[in-house]
Amino acid sequence: MNSMPRNRVLFALIIVAVAAGALGSFVADAPNRLVSGQPLGLWQAGGATTALPLALLGAALLVLSFARITRATRLAGLGCSLAALLLWIFAAGSSASALMAAAPPATRIALGWGFWATVFCLAMIVLDALQRLDAHGLLRLSTVAAIVAAIAAMALAGHFDGLSLAREYAARRSAFWSELERHCWLVLAAVAIALAIGAPLGVFVARRPSAGPGIFGALNLMQTIPSVALFGLLIAPLSALGVGGIGAAPAIIALVLYSLLPIVRNTHAGITGVDPTVIDAASGVGLTPTQILWRVELPLGLPVFLAGLRIVTVQAIGLTVIAALIGAGGLGSFVFQGIGQYALDLVLLGALPTILLALAADFALALIAACFERNPAP
């Protein structure tokens, strides 16, 4: 044991997690969904049976942050933080159910800031441990899958039914799934169209560098328009065209416009980044320009291109929330309804799945990119 923490990242995160978990509000107890609730700590809400094991896990992680950093201590840290994270989330569900059992039906048990802060810190500890342990991505993939499966199993078993978030969901179950589906469709349509336009445009700019400043200038300008303004600006010209200024069409157009710059830029960067001597050899042995594009430039530029696709997809998932403002639907409709009613749980019902969707898309595309990177690179 040393007098200084050896794993400073773990040390800092666990101090914040313990402080927020012990002192912050674990849940908030409100008489109805529109007023803010009475904050309750973990001790008050869950009692000693949940607080004690969590305190022990916190202490174990604190000790581990002083231990010598080896693969074994990293694995131990991963195990402890994983257990703490799942137990913490589990405790939120059981405390809410316990509080609801003795309260009138209009009562709302919302998750407090202390809960979220601790979830964030514990998740960071898990991710940090995974990143440092990981050589092959398999451990990361299986751990994330296990966390998702455990939380999903708790949710399906009705463990979180006492929480206000679940009650907002219960009241809008069918609307939630159709808006989620709509959200995904809007994103997919926008990204697909942006790819269909942006990838050829990127190839064109790579072939004709003189066109670069003009095209990049226009796309950059597009990127600087605030999203709310762009959605609004599209209403008038589209109604004049008869497409309809509100709904899915303007939303997809705006999303495409925002997605073009990263796609064009990364396609261009991917192609121009290919070693010029490889291109010289390719044309020297008699490949046609089209063959060079498909067999050499695009495969070699693929990692950069995929990075662009990843940026665009995550960005589009977030921007689609704003599209609800012009009647395009999607998860943003819950966010704006919630803001209108000052019902924060409703805002969360829209925001949380958006965040999870973005994380999932980012994760999946990173995984695909890693598969290509693992293939021999220069």
Add this chain to the structure above:
Amino acid sequence: MIELRGVTKRYGARASVNDVSFAVAEGAFCALVGPSGSGKSTTLRMINRLIEPSAGTIRLGGEDVATIPVESLRRRIGYAIQSVGLFPHWTIADNIATVPRLLKWPEDRVRARIEELLTLVRLDPGAVRAKYPHQLSGGQQQRIGVARALAADPDVLLMDEPFGALDPITREALRLELARIHKATGKTILFVTHDVDEALQMADAIAIMRDGRLVQFGTPSDLLTKPADDFVRDFMGGSALGLKLLALERVADRLNPETVPGEAPLALDARLSEALSQMVLRRADRLPVSDDAGKPVGSIALRDLVARS
């Protein structure tokens, strides 16, 4: 076989290749030498039309290259460059098979050709076939580059300083390999280099360029004994011209049948420059010579080296 007539390449007002004419005979090994920026690479790249000439004609086997569709022209010409330019995302086998596949050879013929070429460049097909370029050393990559250039059995091979980026020992090994391959295949080779010794060692014709112009074209001994001007003399080696001349001939060419006793006899295919070097080292004016089997076959004396051949 390769014939350049009045070939010129202008970039704006500047001519980087200016009215160059020479011909490389079928099966010859011609080196194109000159200092950096003399236009030798540009000249080479006009033959497979990676650069289009501003004026003049280039004929390949009597056919004007400007009339041949550019991709089919290039598939008939092997091309190897200093940076090798192997496709990093393809295996060694796929790299070598590039041109045969473009020419739509049947797959079993392609596979047989890959084996044949890997054996020709002295790499173990089983060991390297499935590897990727970055898994090989620089010298091995250049061997693959040569194999890829030879893949579709072109009559002509263009090489742009193919060994320039390698260490001296690997370079020497590859020079010997290329000389062997040239002898075995009878290809016409045009080889760009700025290394005069490389040119003297390998070529049977040398074209020397300066500032875009062809200064002299001839056999190695022509260039050493009858340099067209001071530039050629200096470029070919200045005060060391005599030594370079000795490096062109072998002991067998000046062999004296009289045998003499002595240790460590010279080989018949040793160069005269090596014989001189040994004489200086051993402080002897006559050294024994033996054949491959070690049987004494004669001797060579200092005065044999300076005698007119």
